[in-house]
Amino acid sequence: MSGEDWLATRFEANRSHLRSVAYRMLGSEPEAEDAVQEAWIRLSRSDTATIDNLGGWLTTVVGRICLDMLRARRVRPERPVQEHSPTIADDVTPDPELEAVQADSVGLALLVVLETLTPAERLAFVLHDLFAVPFDEVAPIIGKTPAAARQIASRARRRVRGTPEPAGADVLRQKEVVNAFLAAARDADFTALLEVLDPDIVLHADAGAAAYGTEAPLSGAADVARMFLGRAAAARLVLVDGIPGLVWMRRGEPVIVFSFTVTEGRVEMLELRGDPEYLENVELVPLKG
CATH class of the missing domain: 3.10.450.50 (Nuclear Transport Factor 2; Chain: A,)
Structure with a gap:
């Protein structure tokens, strides 16, 4: 097996996970697929000899790509909520992993709530709370210290739960x-x-x-x-x-x-x-x- 074939095989082994991360971040299947494809392009252009943990590296790269996409989205006119509806387009092959994602906590209601978060809040919450990525790894993606990333995720968590401030x-x-x-x-x-x-x-x-x-x-x-x-x-x-x-x-x-x-x-x-x-x-x- 050539080096390129080996790399493609390793990437495919991580594809479902990366699509899950991207979908949770973006709430859109086409955009999630675009983010994963961009991660492959970046991987193919990188010196893989310097990558110790390919899965972690790819998760970080997808996180950064999604963060850029979310920031770009905020300067564009708002899209209708229906675009976040977890339905599969005619030209997209159903993926069992993605269907499981759509069936669990990241349904339409949560995706709508996530839209109220800033890009940094959304990334910190999704990577840490849903995928258990340590704050030491989340922090450089959003350009903050681990302590600040923890604070951002905590604020996002309260908003997702619908409790921006406690009551009672x-x-x-x-x-x-x-x-x-x-x-x-x-x-x-x-x-x-x-x-x-x-x-x-x-x-x-x-x-x-x-x-x-x-x-x-x-x-x-x-x-x-x-x-x-x-x-x-x-x-x-x-x-x-x-x-x-x-x-x-x-x-x-x-x-x-x-x-x-x-x-x-x-x-x-x-x-x-x-x-x-x-x-x-x-x-x-x-x-x-």
Whole structure:
């Protein structure tokens, strides 16, 4: 078997998987087939001796092709939903793998929901959540760090589930707790802070937050309370990726995001994040107190 025949055989062994990835990304059989064919062209022009994992390489390439196609699609007029209908055109040979895809969670309803995501959100969600591609591999495709890719996928996941922000008594209760924390900190009310903090609270801070003098990790209600006495005057109540939290703004830009874990009406864990990549991708929505 010649080198070209061997490569074609290996590619065909991955074709069904690649079509599944492309269909989930694009929601269109013809476009999925185009993406797979483009992947073959790129493979045939590449130095395969440098490819250690052909399946992973092809998945990455198809992901990048689909990302480009999605971005191009967003600048064109919107297509009718019917174009995403999982029906097979007369000139397309039915594929068992693709029919299985159409029959499972990626039906018409989910494809319509996926259309509401940005290209990066859609790719991160599809590759990680549906195909278990690690964020270390997703990140370079969308030009982000693994942490940012994880954040983007998390946001996409909430939107796919139809819960861009949580609702219900738990969220209202968390808002009350965060408001109580903010008021006590602003008023330098040590006793009120102790009441809102779990005795075993743990405070974490990333390097971005630590650069502003945050002492972390820190544990225990008394030590955490002392740290925030009179120091939250510039903080604002927001939804942090749909969860009530705080943000410290400077010159109109977020500097540090406060994420709270509330259990039984008390703050059990507090995370301060000021990493620029995180701040670029976190979704912050102002809340009224």
